[in-house]
Amino acid sequence: MTLAPPSHDRGITTLTLDSPSNRNALSAALVGELTEALAGCAGDDSVRAVVLTHTGNTFCAGADLTAPPEPAAFVGLMRAIVALPKPVLARVTGHVRAGGLGLLGACDISAAGPDATFALTESRLGLAPAVISLPLLPRLDPRAAARYYLTGERFDAEEAARIGLITLAAGPEDVDKALVPVLDGLRRASPQGLAASKELVTASVLESFDQYAEDLITRSAALFASDDAREGMTAFLERRDPAWVL
Numbered sequence: 029m030t031l032a033p034p035s036h037d038r039g040i041t042t043l044t045l046d047s048p049s050n051r052n053a054l055s056a057a058l059v060g061e062l063t064e065a066l067a068g069c070a071g072d073d074s075v076r077a078v079v080l081t082h083t084g085n086t087f088c089a090g091a092d093l094t095a096p097p098e099p100a101a102f103v104g105l106m107r108a109i110v111a112l113p114k115p116v117l118a119r120v121t122g123h124v125r126a127g128g129l130g131l132l133g134a135c136d137i138s139a140a141g142p143d144a145t146f147a148l149t150e151s152r153l154g155l156a157p158a159v160i161s162l163p164l165l166p167r168l169d170p171r172a173a174a175r176y177y178l179t180g181e182r183f184d185a186e187e188a189a190r191i192g193l194i195t196l197a198a199g200p201e202d203v204d205k206a207l208v209p210v211l212d213g214l215r216r217a218s219p220q221g222l223a224a225s226k227e228l229v230t231a232s233v234l235e236s237f238d239q240y241a242e243d244l245i246t247r248s249a250a251l252f253a254s255d256d257a258r259e260g261m262t263a264f265l266e267r268r269d270p271a272w273v274l
Contacts, residue, residue: 030058031065032083039076039215041069046083053092054102054127063105070112076222077214078112079207080135081119090126090149093261099248102127103159107237109134110163110230113223115214120144120185120194121203130160132193133167134233136226137210139196140185141203146193147182153264154256158248162241166233167192 030052032044043065045052052058069075082088091097097105109116109131118131118138124146132138150157157164157177165173172191176183185197198206214222251257256272263270 029061030055031061034065036074039074040079040211041072041075041077042079042081043069044081044083045088048084050092050094051084051086051089051123052082052128053089054097055092055095056097056101057095058092059097059101059105063101063108066105066108066112066116069114073219075114076217076219077115077117077211079117079119079211080109080131082122085122085143087118087120087122087124087144088128088131089123090128093265096252099159099245099252102130103162103237103241103245106130106134106160106163107234107241110233110237113226114219115222115226117207117210118194119203119207125149126157127160129157129193130163133160133163136229137196138194139198139203139206139210140188140194141198142185142200144185144188145182146184146188147180148176149180151178152180152270153260154254154258154270155251155260156247158244158251159241161244162236163233164193166236 030045030047032046035042043062045058047053047058066078069078115136118135120138120140121143124132124144126149129146129148148157169191185194188194189197196206260270
């Protein structure tokens with residue numbers, strides 16, 4: 029199992045990524061389990077909202093290079109988060125890389141603590157943030173997206189909040205303390221009100237999926253099959269610089 033057993037408290041169901049052996053990387057198993065868990069939440073009237081969090085010091089390390097999901101399956105997971113008729117929140121206290129940022133982009137509200145770091149590292153592997161662009165580009169500041177897509181630089185929670193990747197940078201505050209008023213607000217809202225309100229704020233993101241998903245899935249598959257990607261992923265696994273580093 030790559031998910032811990034879900035917990036439930038006053039209408040809030042928490043789903044915890046729990047695959048420490050690969051730093052909660054997006055394996056085919058994790059994507060499948062998380063998609064199934066979200067479907068269960070969608071059909072459960074006792075669930076008012078979902079919190080997505082993690083064990084260990086990494087929220088998600090990106091794609092599992094040893095057992096990656098099919099791009100279409102990962103796109104399906106991100107779309108399921110966006111389209112779920114209940115708010116999905118991310119609680120982040122560790123590192124987020126590459127495809128993990130796609131999960132954050134799909135969530136409605138997210139909070140990160142001072143130990144969280146973020147990076148879109150795909151270009152350094154001969155890849156591109158292709159399918160995760162579906163939820164990210166409608167939300168990110170365009171200039172910031174250009175910088176971090178191209179350079180793969182690491183940035184902190186305050187910068188993530190400034191550019192629109194996350195909602196709240198907890199700073200010295202505890203992440204759970206920062207989420208208290210948010211969860212209280214969700215508990216005071218009606219299920220119908222939440223669903224209708226979420227539909228309004230996610231319309232442009234779902235439009236991105238409907239327009240571009242097929243093309244980006246094809247593009248992602250082609251990149252993963254390329255010579256550059258093979259060199260980049262091999263270098264990553266061997267902990268060396270790829271051949272193109274100057």
